[in-house]
Amino acid sequence: MNALSRRSFRWLAPAAAVLATLLLWQLVTAGGLFRADQFPTMTDTMIALGKAVATPPYWAAIGATVQAWFLGLVIASVLAITIGSALAFNDFAFRSAASVIEIFKAIPAIAILPLVILVLGSTLPMKVFLIAFGVFWPLVIQVIYGVRSMDPTVLDTSKALGVRGVRRFFMVVIPSASPYIATGLRIASASALILAVVSELVGGASGIGRNILQAQNGGTAAYPVMYAYIITAGLIGIILTGAFFLLERNVMHWHESQRNIRSNSEGALK
């Protein structure tokens, strides 16, 4: 294969696969394998999506979901980074708290959803609390390991240079732990989105999840709308996860695990 066709294969083949899937969808639904009250055709869904995109409620739903995702993630990260670093520097505190963190991490966050709904209602604070609670525990573990894996020489050097306090925290500790934090954030971002959707589906707070459920309750005619919102949920996932994935790759390009994958994929392309 020459360079040009290889490059075009790289871009065209995945695009063709997406198109083929959409076509297949159209064929099985229009061809009668599924009835319209089970699975709408691709064209109907796309029309519904196109119509929805032009309306303010569509963007309001996206806004509600993303807002909860963002607030929950920010609160959880700030707490995880401060508490995690504090625990990492004190062996006694770390070893005492480890089992508690591990237990809370094992509790599926949605278990407390009914309780949170009772206390806070179907509101934004309910979503934010649920997301922050669910995301905090895995994230704090990442932070602790990131800080603890710091090279002692680096810490000694910063001491010798007189870098201390807040400045050391931001200039030495956080950068050293950043690959771990970046990975933690990417995973957290995905679970935060799942929790946002769940809190809308089960908890009835406004957002994409509630719109999906409403469309399903709206009967057969609304099914294309339901799938339009499901596709939207996936697209939001692509954007949010993709952003963190890029961040992680850029922060971590020197890391051993990334290097190996990269050199292998380069080798495969040659």
Added chain:
Amino acid sequence: MTQTITPEVVPERAAGASIGETTDLLVSPRRVRSRGARVRNVLLAIWLPIALLVIWWFASASSTSPFFPPLSRILEEFWAQWIVGPASMQLGSSLRNLALGYLGGALIGIVFGTLLWRFPPVRHVSNPLIYFLYVLPAPALLPAMIALFGIGELRQIALISFGAIWPTLLNTLDGMRGLDQVKFDTARAMKLSPLRQLFSLVLPGASPQIAAGLRASLQTSIILMVVTEMVAAKQGIGYFILQAQTVFAITSMWTGILMLAIIGTAANYLFVGVERIVLRWYYRSRALTNS
């Protein structure tokens, strides 16, 4: 999107640094020599959870808030509902769905992850689709699945499996892609058959990262188990919790939450236990290089 997809993994595992999860650290890496030190470690690990329970017990003892009943009453109710009472039936159905869904999804994930690794063109072509399915929040599919198939256990299991596939699949693929090329040259020099290569080189080599994927899948499965029961079932722990909330039986609801916490923790420890046995060689070699 030529770069293949994200490992749901803690990179340190793949990199083989001396880090695992907290449980690992509590149980072993540093060999505990004397008995006194071991006792001290156990005490260090359990004093805080116990202290928190005691605080909860006394702080809630005279609680009049409807949302936070006394712990003593929750425990009584727990005994009455889950140990000797009717709710234990819900437990069986939940655990069965979880086990079947998780194992099914994990198996599909490993098999297809291996296939995608073996056939790069397929991987390349299907990359955007897999990525879409991976980032799509699985609960969003639930209403569609209800519309398609109605309500039933098989659908619940299917959705749990669906969610469990992706972390395992992507980590399998990534672990295999991260393998050292020299190992393949060695295998070629030794004239190992492809099947032999798969079982004695590829799968073991990628297994630490596959394990990390399996763990992420397990967590997704538990979430999906609860969500499916809350939205689309007439039984199970999630159904029990939501039902209790609807009729304002707060103490019952708390017992359900407690039960879920126990299941989550037990599943996690079970996983760690199995992982330690299966990956014993890996931890051992890691301990050797670190010392």
